[in-house]
Amino acid sequence: MMKLTHLACGIALAVATTAASAGDKIIYLTFDDGPMNATPALIDILDEAGVKATFYFNGWHFDGIGDENEDQAVAALQKALDSGHIIANHSYSHMVHNCVGKTDVDANSGAECNATAMHNVRSYQNPALDASKFDKNLGSFRQYIPNIDSYPNFKGTSLARLPYTNGWRVSRDFKSDGLCATTDEFQPWDPRNQCDPANPFHSSLMGIEVSSLLADKGYVIHGWDLDWAPENWGIQFPAESLTEPDVLVAKVGAAMNSCAPKTLKPDNSTSHTFPCGHPLHNDKVVILTHDFLFEDGKRGQGATKNLPKLREFLALAKAAGYTFDTLDNYAPAWQENVSYQAGDYVSQGNVIYKAVIAHTSQAPWAPVKDGSNLWVVDMASRLWASNVAYKAGEEVVYKNATYRVTIDHTSQTGWEPDAAASVTLFDKL
Ligand SMILES: [Zn+2]
Numbered sequence: 001m002m003k004l005t006h007l008a009c010g011i012a013l014a015v016a017t018t019a020a021s022a023g024d025k026i027i028y029l030t031f032d033d034g035p036m037n038a039t040p041a042l043i044d045i046l047d048e049a050g051v052k053a054t055f056y057f058n059g060w061h062f063d064g065i066g067d068e069n070e071d072q073a074v075a076a077l078q079k080a081l082d083s084g085h086i087i088a089n090h091s092y093s094h095m096v097h098n099c100v101g102k103t104d105v106d107a108n109s110g111a112e113c114n115a116t117a118m119h120n121v122r123s124y125q126n127p128a129l130d131a132s133k134f135d136k137n138l139g140s141f142r143q144y145i146p147n148i149d150s151y152p153n154f155k156g157t158s159l160a161r162l163p164y165t166n167g168w169r170v171s172r173d174f175k176s177d178g179l180c181a182t183t184d185e186f187q188p189w190d191p192r193n194q195c196d197p198a199n200p201f202h203s204s205l206m207g208i209e210v211s212s213l214l215a216d217k218g219y220v221i222h223g224w225d226l227d228w229a230p231e232n233w234g235i236q237f238p239a240e241s242l243t244e245p246d247v248l249v250a251k252v253g254a255a256m257n258s259c260a261p262k263t264l265k266p267d268n269s270t271s272h273t274f275p276c277g278h279p280l281h282n283d284k285v286v287i288l289t290h291d292f293l294f295e296d297g298k299r300g301q302g303a304t305k306n307l308p309k310l311r312e313f314l315a316l317a318k319a320a321g322y323t324f325d326t327l328d329n330y331a332p333a334w335q336e337n338v339s340y341q342a343g344d345y346v347s348q349g350n351v352i353y354k355a356v357i358a359h360t361s362q363a364p365w366a367p368v369k370d371g372s373n374l375w376v377v378d379m380a381s382r383l384w385a386s387n388v389a390y391k392a393g394e395e396v397v398y399k400n401a402t403y404r405v406t407i408d409h410t411s412q413t414g415w416e417p418d419a420a421a422s423v424t425l426f427d428k429l
Pocket of ligand 1: 032033090094163164
């Protein structure tokens with residue numbers, strides 16, 4: 001406990017800043033389902049406003065099979081990389097391999113799936129195969145931009161969002177599942193669809209398992225609090241009715257620090273197990289929207305009508321005192337000379353940590369994955385790891401077996417679930 005002795009000196013306390021500046025209300029603007037030809041114009045407006053966004057991209061657009069205007073998709077990705085926006089992982093082909101009516105599980109064309117008009121139905125069927133589409137997406141990024149991993153804003157290996165699904169895997173106690181995210185028979189907006197969160201659809205359960213598999217690979221998954229969407233996805237030209245900027249700013253205000261995501265229609269946006277009041281959700285609103293709503297084309301006059309709306313929304317939100325950030329900063333980055341309280345969260349090297357002891361941070365006390373008296377790992381992964389504060393009753397996975405924690409403890413090397421030394425710490429299930 002050497003570090004505790006040092007902490008008692010409190011040398012830097014007088015000049016330390018607090019962990020979060022009170023009053024900052026942050027909007028995380030996210031664009032799903034790109035990159036496509038519509039993307040560069042979005043980036044220009046964001047850049048003009050000095051706002052960084054998070055883009056959840058699907059690599060099938062590079063291969064020209066996403067059924068969008070996408071022959072400029074690689075250039076759009078390069079522009080997003082060069083302009084410092086965050087690139088995150090939305091799977092290779094948006095789970096189209098599960099599209100209803102397909103017999104070939106590896107068939108992969110957006111046009112084929114769009115022809116069935118059965119989106120959100122049976123979106124998840126085989127958790128291992130479905131989760132592998134996020135690996136396939138990484139392969140696609142690297143195929144088209146071989147040095148993509150050298151961009152610090154490329155987060156394809158650490159930030160993910162599930163297609164169709166408002167699911168969250170942020171920290172061990174900030175998890176949430178979209179229990180009505182995907183259905184087994186009818187579209188979520190079909191009046192015949194009845195979602196019972198107590199008895200989730202098979203497809204929803206498979207999607208939850210995909211979330212857990214991705215968390216076990218080290219992904220942080222963010223859903224959304226607000227969907228900047230058309231009035232109705234079922235209409236012929238959805239881009240024509242995107243919410244007005246002033247109304248959207250009011251919706252941000254209503255969603256800020258609300259107990260649960262407020263976008264309830266259709267029901268697939270509902271996150272039924274949202275951890276109300278979790279500190280990682282305070283003063284933050286994640287907005288989901290889609291690149292394809294900002295182009296003139298099959299969904300209406302999206303560029304003509306909605307690019308000005310985006311520009312105006314950014315200006316109005318800034319005037320209302322909101323700041324914008326990207327989802328890699330959802331847990332604030334660890335910094336030196338900050339007065340942290342026990343229970344504060346930080347991120348460092350794509351890992352989320354929780355402070356165990358109040359202290360003022362100094363360079364040698366940065367959080368580390370393999371042991372620290374001050375910080376424990378707090379990723380949502382179920383895989384056993386060292387330096388995690390496990391609580392009795394939690395389940396962990398180690399060497400393909402599941403164990404239940406029997407005594408609260410912080411894990412360390414030598415106390416693996418199958419080690420003789422930890423026989424009182426775990427029950428094998
Ligand atoms: Zn999507």
